[in-house]
Amino acid sequence: MGKLFAVVVTLIALASAAIFALHIWWVPPDISTHGSRIDRQLNETMIVAGVLFVGAQLALAFFVWRFSASGTARPSKSFPGGPTPMVVLATVLVGAEILVLTFVGSKVWADVYETPPAPGALQIEVQAEQFAFYFRYAGSDGKFGAMHPELMNDASENFFGLDPANDTTARDDIVVGSLVIPANQPVELRMHAKDVNHSFYVPELRIQQDIVPGLVIPLHFTATTPGKYELVCTQLCGLGHYNMRAFVEVKTRADFDQWLKEKAAAL
Amino acid sequence: MTHGVTTAHAQPQSFLRRHVFSVDHKVIGRQYLDLALVAVVTGMVLSWIMRFHLGWPETPVPGLGKLAPTGAAGGIITPEYYLALMTMHGTIMVFFVLTTAPFAGFGNFFLPIHVGAADMAFPRINMMSFWVTLLAFLVLVSAFFIGDGPPLSGWTAYAPLSAVGKDAGPGQGVGQTLWAVSIAMFCVAQLLGSLNFIATTLDLRTRGMSLARLPFATWAWFITSVIGLIAFAVLMPACILLILDRVAGTSFFIPAGLVISDRLQPHAGGSPLLWQHLFWFFGHPEVYIAILPGFGIVSQILPVFARKPLLGPRVLIVCLIAIAFLSYTVWGHHMFLSGMNPLSATLFSVPTLVITIPATIICLLWIGTLYGARLRFTAAALFALGFVSVFVSGGISGFFLAQPSTDIYLHGTYFVVAHFHFVMGVAAMFGIFAGTYFWFPKMFGRMMNETLGKWHFWLTFIGVYCVFMPMHYLGLAGNVRRYSAFTDEYLQPLIPLHRFITIAALFTGAVQLIFLFNLIRSRLRGPIAPANPWEATTLEWSTSSPPPHDNFGGHPPVVTHGPNEFGGAGARDYVMQAEPR
Numbered sequence: 001m002g003k004l005f006a007v008v009v010t011l012i013a014l015a016s017a018a019i020f021a022l023h024i025w026w027v028p029p030d031i032s033t034h035g036s037r038i039d040r041q042l043n044e045t046m047i048v049a050g051v052l053f054v055g056a057q058l059a060l061a062f063f064v065w066r067f068s069a070s071g072t073a074r075p076s077k078s079f080p081g082g083p084t085p086m087v088v089l090a091t092v093l094v095g096a097e098i099l100v101l102t103f104v105g106s107k108v109w110a111d112v113y114e115t116p117p118a119p120g121a122l123q124i125e126v127q128a129e130q131f132a133f134y135f136r137y138a139g140s141d142g143k144f145g146a147m148h149p150e151l152m153n154d155a156s157e158n159f160f161g162l163d164p165a166n167d168t169t170a171r172d173d174i175v176v177g178s179l180v181i182p183a184n185q186p187v188e189l190r191m192h193a194k195d196v197n198h199s200f201y202v203p204e205l206r207i208q209q210d211i212v213p214g215l216v217i218p219l220h221f222t223a224t225t226p227g228k229y230e231l232v233c234t235q236l237c238g239l240g241h242y243n244m245r246a247f248v249e250v251k252t253r254a255d256f257d258q259w260l261k262e263k264a265a266a267l
Numbered sequence: 268m269t270h271g272v273t274t275a276h277a278q279p280q281s282f283l284r285r286h287v288f289s290v291d292h293k294v295i296g297r298q299y300l301d302l303a304l305v306a307v308v309t310g311m312v313l314s315w316i317m318r319f320h321l322g323w324p325e326t327p328v329p330g331l332g333k334l335a336p337t338g339a340a341g342g343i344i345t346p347e348y349y350l351a352l353m354t355m356h357g358t359i360m361v362f363f364v365l366t367t368a369p370f371a372g373f374g375n376f377f378l379p380i381h382v383g384a385a386d387m388a389f390p391r392i393n394m395m396s397f398w399v400t401l402l403a404f405l406v407l408v409s410a411f412f413i414g415d416g417p418p419l420s421g422w423t424a425y426a427p428l429s430a431v432g433k434d435a436g437p438g439q440g441v442g443q444t445l446w447a448v449s450i451a452m453f454c455v456a457q458l459l460g461s462l463n464f465i466a467t468t469l470d471l472r473t474r475g476m477s478l479a480r481l482p483f484a485t486w487a488w489f490i491t492s493v494i495g496l497i498a499f500a501v502l503m504p505a506c507i508l509l510i511l512d513r514v515a516g517t518s519f520f521i522p523a524g525l526v527i528s529d530r531l532q533p534h535a536g537g538s539p540l541l542w543q544h545l546f547w548f549f550g551h552p553e554v555y556i557a558i559l560p561g562f563g564i565v566s567q568i569l570p571v572f573a574r575k576p577l578l579g580p581r582v583l584i585v586c587l588i589a590i591a592f593l594s595y596t597v598w599g600h601h602m603f604l605s606g607m608n609p610l611s612a613t614l615f616s617v618p619t620l621v622i623t624i625p626a627t628i629i630c631l632l633w634i635g636t637l638y639g640a641r642l643r644f645t646a647a648a649l650f651a652l653g654f655v656s657v658f659v660s661g662g663i664s665g666f667f668l669a670q671p672s673t674d675i676y677l678h679g680t681y682f683v684v685a686h687f688h689f690v691m692g693v694a695a696m697f698g699i700f701a702g703t704y705f706w707f708p709k710m711f712g713r714m715m716n717e718t719l720g721k722w723h724f725w726l727t728f729i730g731v732y733c734v735f736m737p738m739h740y741l742g743l744a745g746n747v748r749r750y751s752a753f754t755d756e757y758l759q760p761l762i763p764l765h766r767f768i769t770i771a772a773l774f775t776g777a778v779q780l781i782f783l784f785n786l787i788r789s790r791l792r793g794p795i796a797p798a799n800p801w802e803a804t805t806l807e808w809s810t811s812s813p814p815p816h817d818n819f820g821g822h823p824p825v826v827t828h829g830p831n832e833f834g835g836a837g838a839r840d841y842v843m844q845a846e847p848r
Contacts, residue, residue: 001644009656016736025740027676041672049663056630056659063637064652076575076834077639083579086631094627098620101670106613108672113609149524150531195527196428196435197539199679203745208675212539212606213427214522230757234679234747236421237428238436239347242750245757
C-alpha cells in the first residue's frame with residue numbers, strides 16, 4: 001500500500017509539473033512594455049514553486065515507500081536532529097525565497113501602479129457599466145466634458161452623462177465601444193464604474209484592475225504590438241458578467257491618427 | 268485550573284431531549300456533522316450542474332428543467348441561474364461544510380472528551396449554536412424557492428452589487444437579503460460556539476491535563492476558536508450593515524451618483540471598498556478556520572498510524588499560533604487590484620509570504636514524522652497522508668497570488684479557483700475524511716469498512732488532482748472565473764480542458780457515493796468497535812465506544828502522560844494519556 005501511494009504521488013507530481021514546464025497551456029504573448037518583467041517574475045516563481053512542489057511530494061512519497069510497516073517489529077526511529085533541521089530548512093529556504101521574490105517583484109508592481117504615467121500620455125476615460133465598456137477621447141480641444149450622473153442614460157447612448165448643450169468641452173468628446181490606442185505610446189486610463197464593481201483585464205497587456213463605483217481609478221501602460229485583443233470584465237457584476245467584453249485595438253501611430261480624425265469628423 | 272465537572276447534567280429520558288433537542292455535546296457534534304453532510308451533498312450537486320454547463324452549455328442538464336423551471340427552462344441554465352448556483356455552492360461549502368464539519372462537528376464531539384470533561388462549559392448555549400446554524404442553513408437554501416430568485420453576488424457578495432437591490436438585476440431581491448440574514452445568523456452561532464470551545468479548553472480540563480498535554484486536534488480547535496471569535500465578530504456587523512443598506516435605505520457600502528438600469532440611485536456617501544475590507548478581514552482568517560482543524564486532525568492521526576511520536580509537538584503549536592496571528596495581517600492580498608492604495612499591496616504581500624514559513628514547517632514536521640515510522644495504511648492514515656500532498660499542492664500556488672506583480676495577471680482567473688479549492692476545499696475535506704474514518708468507531712460504536720474506505724481514498728485522491736490541477740493551466744492561459752459561458756470566439760480553445768475537468772468532477776463526485784454507502788451501512792451494521800481500535804493514546808480511546816452520557820462513566824480521568832507517547836519497543840508501543848505512571 002505504501003509503495004502504491006508513493007508511485008501515485010510521484011506520478012501526479014511529475015505529470016503536473018511537466019505540463020507546467022512544457023508550457024502546454026501558458027500565458028499568451030506579451031504586448032506591453034512592462035509585461036516581460038511580470039513574465040520573468042512569473043517564471044522565477046514557477047521555478048522556485050516547482051522545485052518546492054516536486055521536492056515536497058517526492059519526499060512524502062519516498063518516506064511513505066521506505067517506512068511502511070512490513071511485518072517486522074523493528075522499533076521506530078526518530079528524525080535525526082529532531083525538529084530543528086526542519087525549522088531551519090523551512091525558515092532559510094522559504095525566507096530567502098520571500099526576500100528575493102519581494103524585492104524583485106515589488107519593483108515591477110511599483111512601475112505599473114505606483115509611478116505616474118509618462119508626461120504626454122494619451123488620456124482616455126473609461127466607463128464600465130452592466131455589461132459593457134465605453135471609452136472617451138477628449139477631442140480637438142484636449143479637454144473632457146464633465147460627467148453628470150443624472151444625465152447618464154443607455155437608451156439615449158449618453159454613457160458618460162455629458163451635457164453638450166451647456167458644456168462646450170463635451171461637444172467634441174469622442175465616445176466609442178472599443179479601446180483604440182496607438183502602439184508604443186504611453187496611455188493613461190481614468191476609469192469609472194457607473195453602477196457596480198467591474199474589472200479591466202487584458203491578458204496580453206498584463207493588466208488587470210478593478211473599477212469601483214465612486215472612485216476614479218487611474219491605470220497606465222504602453223502597448224507595443226498592433227492587433228486586436230480581448231478586454232474582459234473579471235469582477236462579478238450581475239447576470240451579463242460573462243458577456244462583458246470589449247476589444248482593445250492597438251494601431252500603428254498613423255492608423256491611430258487616421259482613425260481619430262475619422263471619428264472626429266463623424267461627430 | 269478547575270478540574271473537570273463530573274456530572275454536568277443527568278441524562279434526560281425523553282426521545283426528543285436525548286436525540287433532537289439535546290444539550291449533550293456528542294449529540295450536538297453528530298448533528299453538526301449530519302448537517303454538514305446534507306450541505307456537502309447539496310453543494311456538490313450544485314457544482315456538478317455548473318461543471319456540466321461549462322463543458323456542454325448547449326446540452327440540457329437531465330431533470331433540471333423540472334426542478335428549476337425559471338432558472339433552467341428545458342434544462343438549459345440561464346446566466347443568472349449559473350451565478351446563483353455558484354453563489355450558493357461557495358456559501359454552502361465555506362460556511363456549512365468547511366466550518367461546520369471539522370470545527371463545530373468534530374470539535375464538539377471530541378474537545379470535551381479530549382480535555383476530560385463531561386460536557387461543554389455552556390451546554391445550553393451549545394445546543395443553541397447548533398439550532399441557529401441549522402436555521403441559517405434553511406434560510407439560505409430557502410432563497411432557491413422564492414419568487415425573486417436566489418442570490419448571485421458570489422460568496423463574497425461584493426457591494427454595491429449586493430447592496431443596491433432589484434435595479435441591479437435578477438437575484439438582487441429578497442434572495443440576497445436572505446443570504447445576508449443567513450450569514451449573520453451563522454456568525455452568531457459560531458461566536459457562541461467559539462466562546463464555548465475556549466471556555467471548555469481553559470476551564471474544564473481534568474486533573475493532570477496541562478496545556479502541554481492537550482491533544483493536537485484540541486489545540487487546533489482551541490486556536491481556531493480564537494480566530495473565529497475575532498473573524499465572525501467582524502462579519503456579523505458587516506452583514507447587518509449590508510442588510511440595512513438593502514432594506515433601510517442606508518448607504519454604508521453605496522457611494523453617490525450610481526446609475527443602475529438608467530435610474531440614479533438614492534444613496535450617497537458609502538464605500539464599496541469598506542465591504543471588501545470587512546469581508547476579507549473575516550474572509551482570510553476563515554481560510555484558517557477551515558484548515559487548522561485539519562492540521563490538528565492530521566497531526567493527531569499521523570503518529571497513531573506511523574506508530575511514533577509527532578516530530579516537534581511544541582514547534583507545531585508555536586506554528587499554529589503564528590498562523591493564527593498572521594492570518595489577521597494578510598486580508599489585503601485579496602484586494603491588490605481592488606482600487607485600494609497600491610502602496611499597501613506590498614505591506615499585505617510580505618505577511619502573506621511569511622505565513623508560508625510556519626505552514627512549511629508544519630508540513631516538514633509531518634514528513635519528518637514519517638521518517639523511521641512503521642506506517643499502518645488504514646483509510647484514515649491514507650487520507651491524512653493525502654492531506655499532506657494536497658495541502659502542499661494548494662499552498663504552493665499561493666506564492667503566485669501572494670505577490671502583487673504576478674497577481675496582476677492571475678487575479679480573477681481559474682488559477683485562484685484552483686488554489687483555494689486545493690488548499691481549503693480539498694485539503695479540509697481530506698481532513699474531514701481522515702477524521703471520519705478515525706473517529707467513526709468512537710462516535711457510533713461500529714467500525715467502518717476499510718476496503719471501501721481505501722477505494723474511496725484512491726479514487727478521490729486521483730480524482731481531485733484531475734479536477735483541480737488543470738484549473739491552474741486554465742488560469743495561466745487567461746481563463747477568467749465566474750463566467751457562465753464563453754461566447755463567440757472567446758476562450759474556445761480551452762473548452763476541451765473544461766470538458767476534461769467536468770468529467771473528472773462528475774467521476775470524483777460519484778466516488779463519494781462509496782463513502783456515503785459506507786457511512787450509512789457501517790452506522791447500521793458495522794462490526795462492533797472496541798474502545799481503542801487504533802491503539803491511540805488520547806482520552807477518547809480510554810472510554811467506551813460510543814462514550815457514555817457523561818463521557819467517562821462517573822470517573823473523570825486523571826492524566827499522567829502527553830498525547831504523543833508512541834514508539835516504545837515490544838508488543839505494546841504506546842502509552843495512553845490516562846494510564847497510571
